[in-house]
Amino acid sequence: MIDENSALFxxxxxxxxxxxxxxxxWQSEFNRxxxxxxxxxxxxxxxxxSHSEKGSYGKYSANLAxxxxxxVRNDFSKIDFIGVKAISST
Structure with a gap:
């Protein structure tokens, strides 16, 4: 995944x-x-x-995801903040 998109990552x-x-x-650029x-x-x-869902290992698919x-979160700890709108507190 990262190798195929190394410049973006x-x-x-x-x-x-x-x-x-x-x-x-950086919030707006981070979101974009x-x-x-x-x-x-x-x-x-x-x-x-998708392959594990179709086979006999379907129940393990959620754990795999x-x-x-x-x-992913080990490398990008703030990945869940994408899409958050920053509001200044002034």
């Missing part, structure tokens, strides 16, 4: 690091670029889990 990793340090400044990344991740999740997202 490298760019997003830099943005993710900036977002961790200052979320309010993050949508593409989440789309790629979900496509790979479907590829991974959870483990996949756990590994």
């Amino acid at each position: 490298n760019d997003f990793m830099d943005l993710h690091d900036k977002y961790e340090k200052n979320p309010q400044i 670029k993050g949508e593409k990344i989440v789309g790629i991740i979900r496509e790979w999740e479907r590829r991974l889990c 959870d483990k996949f997202w756990y590994l």
Whole structure:
């Protein structure tokens, strides 16, 4: 997944690091670029889990998806904040 989209993921990793340090400044760009990344991740999740759902291992598919997202969150701890709208508290 990352190898096939290395430029996008490298760019997003830099943005993710900036977002961790200052979320309010980077939120809109994080949302915009993050949508593409989440789309790629979900496509790979479907590829991974669709085969197990059809076979005799269907009950393990949900656990496989959870483990996949756990590994994604190890690299991108703020991935769940994509799509969040920042509101300034002034």
